[in-house]
């Protein structure tokens with residue numbers, strides 16, 4: 050059976066029913082490479098978004114059930130990861146080293162990859178409309194669209210402003226723009242990073258960025274400073290960050306929290322000026338605004354977001370609580386206490402893939418369990434981490450175990466954790482995109 | 485009469501073994517799902533990367549005793565595995581050890 054981009058709903062339903070009736074569905078969870086799935090004739094799953102959550106979902110759906118027809122929709126041919134983009138900003142890595150393609154998904158796992166944007170979703174008709182006009186039907190839909198910026202949250206910070214004061218919170222052109230600005234900065238300049246209130250993508254991300262840029266300054270801009278203006282009073286791994294900053298950077302990094310008047314309310318991007326809640330004006334040489342965020346727009350179009358702008362899900366399956374047969378994973382979801390991390394998006398996608406297989410087959414649901422380790426680099430040889438395992442208790446996502454790197458530890462431990470961070474990056478990129 | 489009870493017996497036996505097979509498959513899938521989280525640092529199916537030793541194809545008994553040592557804080561060199569292993573029961577750690585021992589090495 051060849052797959053066309055538009056199959057009628059009734060046809061795919063028929064295939065599903067036939068398969069179930071014939072008892073021919075023997076998903077091979079955990080089995081070896083399925084080879085090309087181009088002759089797949091099972092139910093159809095469409096995945097929107099080829100980042101950490103979406104690419105993992107597509108791969109593990111095929112691993113769990115090679116006969117599924119899996120289609121991945123992602124506009125970009127090359128995906129740049131946010132993880133390690135802070136090393137690119139610091140001049141320690143090149144863009145190519147954080148770039149990944151969809152070759153393994155296409156060639157090894159038999160996922161149909163369509164480079165287009167999903168514009169609309171019709172949950173009743175089980176249909177996705179693409180920006181090239183094509184329409185696809187699905188038996189189950191996975192959304193992993195990541196974040197969108199709330200362009201209305203900070204006065205003066207709109208799309209045009211981001212060309213002067215980049216957010217660099219989605220990796221790609223914005224990363225390169227911020228890197229060029231840092232390189233061109235005067236020797237005694239001030240880099241200002243405005244950090245948002247919770248929840249947002251990658252809770253330790255702003256502080257890792259400040260650290261690695263401070264490291265770059267020690268090498269190339271000896272008198273330059275880093276000022277973090279923060280819309281909250283507490284942040285991820287705060288104790289570990291602040292003592293490492295003291296140890297490695299002295300007073301080069303200054304952090305101003307919410308109660309110290311750290312919340313940025315207005316941005317004048319061309320002048321690289323910000324105004325805080327109580328009217329202080331700060332002028333930067335390079336201004337990086339990490340703005341408030343919400344679930345990627347397509348989640349709104351599917352009707353799965355709530356008033357918070359994020360997507361509530363059933364913790365056991367990651368199916369939307371609002372719309373049947375739509376599973377949402379990654380940053381777009383409300384999944385606290387899990388952070389919005391690539392690691393978490395990847396493990397959520399595996400749980401959702403297994404739940405989709407169970408629901409299509411009518412077999413009992415497996416018990417969900419997720420893990421997360423977020424490494425942060427204070428400099429290229431100094432790593433810290435937060436690691437947790439999560440399970441479901443009383444229908445809530447709960448912490449099963451975990452914690453932070455020790456507060457007091459020898460340099461060898463920090464060095465080892467940095468090495469493990471590099472190793473983690475290679476492993477998760479391999480697991481998600483195949484390289 | 486004898487024929488009827490024989491038939492009944494075979495049916496019951498067939499159903500039980502089907503049930504057992506289904507349970508076994510369900511258990512295998514549960515382990516595969518648990519094991520999939522390990523891939524984020526150890527590679528798909530534990531086939532390893534750079535610094536971290538590959539875990540695929542290592543003897544199950546060694547993997548199990550290492551996991552238990554992590555869990556019970558008896559592994560001096562641990563950085564994150566102590567924090568993670570505590571999130572799994574001893575039986576789950578054994579199942580994970582068996583799972584990775586049975587994966588082909590790269």
Ligand SMILES: Cc1cc2nc3c(=O)[nH]c(=O)nc-3n(C[C@H](O)[C@H](O)[C@H](O)COP(=O)(O)OP(=O)(O)OC[C@H]3O[C@@H](n4cnc5c(N)ncnc54)[C@H](O)[C@@H]3O)c2cc1C
Nearest residue numbers: 098100101102131132167194195251379380389390391392
């Ligand atoms: C500076 C920084 C550092 C970070 N460091 C780490 C780290 O060290 N470890 C870690 O685990 N996490 C880290 N993260 C977090 C990580 O990047 C995110 O949590 C992760 O990308 C979330 O995965 P996702 O699938 O939800 O979204 P993404 O990975 O962003 O993928 C979303 C994809 O969906 C596509 N898309 C969106 N809308 C549509 C549409 N309508 N149609 C088709 N495709 C669409 C996009 O093009 C994109 O490719 C970091 C983030 C930042 C900003």
